[in-house]
Amino acid sequence: MEFDKNVPIYIQIMDEIKHRIIAGALKAGDKVPSVRDLAEELKVNPNTIVRAYQELERERLTETKRGMGTFIRGEKELQGDKLKEEIGLSVAKAFIQKMHDAGIKDDEIVLFIKKAIDEEN
Secondary structure, eight states, X not given: XXXXXXXXXXXXXXXXXXXXXXXXXXXTTXXXXXXXXXXXXXXXOHHHHHHHHHHHHHTTSEXXXXXXXXXXXXXXXXXXXXHHHHHHHHHHHHHHHHHHHTTOOHHHHHXXXXXXXXXXX
């Protein structure tokens, strides 16, 4: 995972876990990697992972079971459409900011997106 220097790392880690939930790679009841394992995998300070996990728990997407680890909460809490919208807006805003930073105007961004979608289909 490559981090964006303009967004706090713990937020990017949270977004990655949310992406995995939306994509179905993580489902209700699944255990997320341990703090130590994920910190080692991503080459970040374990405190950063702890912060991300705490925020995910505060958002009621995960729950920590003492001595067992952190798990994805039940289906009711995941509410796929709400989560998709949140992630979609987050990704779109970051993309738009990068395009603006490159000097690309809104109308050009829309044209590029349409072209990319047409090429995908």
